[in-house]
Amino acid sequence: MPQVAVKIGPQEKSFECQEGENLLYEAISRSIMIPFNCTSGRCGSCRIRVLEGAEKLSEVGDREILRLGEEQVEKGFRLGCQTYVYGDVRVEVPQPRLY
Numbered sequence: 276m277p278q279v280a281v282k283i284g285p286q287e288k289s290f291e292c293q294e295g296e297n298l299l300y301e302a303i304s305r306s307i308m309i310p311f312n313c314t315s316g317r318c319g320s321c322r323i324r325v326l327e328g329a330e331k332l333s334e335v336g337d338r339e340i341l342r343l344g345e346e347q348v349e350k351g352f353r354l355g356c357q358t359y360v361y362g363d364v365r366v367e368v369p370q371p372r373l374y
C-alpha cells in the first residue's frame with residue numbers, strides 16, 4: 276500500500292492508504308490537518324508542496340493549474356483535494372494552520 280508522509284511545520288506524520296485514494300481526505304480522516312475549505316479545487320486552501328514522489332500522484336489537473344498557476348505547479352505545488360495517491364509520496368503543508 277502507498278505510504279504518505281505529510282510534513283506540517285516541524286512535525287511529520289505518515290500513513291498508509293489504498294492506491295487511488297484522495298490525499299486530502301485520507302490525511303484528514305487520520306487527523307492530519309491539511310487546511311481545506313471547498314474540496315473542489317476552487318479555494319486553494321489545501322495547497323501542498325510535493326517533496327518526493329510527484330510521479331506517484333495523479334496528473335496535475337486543469338483546476339490546479341487554474342488555481343495555482345503554472346509557476347507554482349512547476350515548483351511542486353498541488354491541491355490536496357485534487358490529488359490522488361498511487362505510490363509512496365512525501366508532501367508538506369507550506370502554510371499550516373495552528374489549531
Ligand code: FES
Pocket residue numbers: 310311312313314315316317318319320321322354355356357
Ligand atoms: S479545499 Fe479548496 S481547493 Fe482544495
